[in-house]
Amino acid sequence: MTVVSQDLSTTSYALLGLLALDGTSSSLTGYELKQRADRTLRFYWVSPAMSQVYTELDRLARSGLVSATAEQTGRRTSQRYQITGTGIEVLQSWLNSSAADFPILKHPTALRLLMGALVAPDRLRRLLQDYLDQLAERRTDLASVRTMLGDEESLRYPAMVADWGLGYYDSEAGIVRELMERLPGY
Amino acid sequence: MTVVSQDLSTTSYALLGLLALDGTSSSLTGYELKQRADRTLRFYWVSPAMSQVYTELDRLARSGLVSATAEQTGRRTSQRYQITGTGIEVLQSWLNSSAADFPILKHPTALRLLMGALVAPDRLRRLLQDYLDQLAERRTDLASVRTMLGDEESLRYPAMVADWGLGYYDSEAGIVRELMERLPGY
DNA sequence: TGTAGCATGTAAGCCGTTACATGATTGA
């Protein structure tokens, strides 16, 4: 018996993947999962809103890809989730079967630069400098993630992805610095 | 009298920006605008679906940011759009006022690599190779755009953005080749 | 003359966000 594609959104697979990194032994609450997403997923995907994390977990649970165990805290019940065997199979079949789409980039700074002729060069310099600052901040965050991952064999792939991100940020910074020199009135 | 923010979506501003590149003299149909978007916008934003181009143009026209002139072709009427003075002002105020958000990247290949432990290393090699192929194709497309832009002063900023994209693709290719060497069993 | 491609839209629906409601916990 093979489990076939369940036709989830990529974000669902991403969340399922985060649960898979934790394995079948440990369980996470929606809140904790959101924290993982904020820490890792946001660098190369999108960290979904808290509300969506809860909705997706509920859907995954209904499909049997994760199992939920209820916890009572005072008057309120909450859920802890962990990936099931079926969940892992579905994830593997997604990883093996589907061709990965080309990345989608939404780059507000590049978009603004495109219309550079409409504004003063000073404004463009400022725009690019702001982007460099944002890049530096992101890079710091990602570097700390990378440090935490260390060189443990079990974290090999997350570490590779983090290195990818660091390389990307460094490349962006280099490109932007070159572009700044090409601004008129430099 | 100053025109203040009209609270458009970024995609609206992007389309308005494409019309601005054409200036107040020439006019475009929805179909032609979509072609421009496919050719340039898609590299660092998203080229909206045909249907959305029409809807956005209609909205922009209703706000007075573009002007529409009807054309009769047989039994069917169609519209040609050009940016208005107000449209340019709104675009400039957007460029000058708002802080650009950090780019959003949705990178299916990186996402899959994160879960690399769940699949065979061969599959990962294949995944990364596919991405390299996609990159090469994209790069070719963008390079031809860059060539068309030449070094005319009036196309300075579009050319800078195109160079940005080329640098990005080259950097990605380099990073991915390094990552492939780190795959187990290389 | 009929079919493939060019062109213009409308309708339905998905994915994901922000806003809102509510409860538990901690510490000033």
Add this chain to the structure above:
DNA sequence: TCAATCATGTAACGGCTTACATGCTACA
């Protein structure tokens, strides 16, 4: 004991896509 923070959800809505409907044009 009150405010801030942690935590769990539901509701409303927006942006964008795919599917669909329709007409025009060129040419085999």
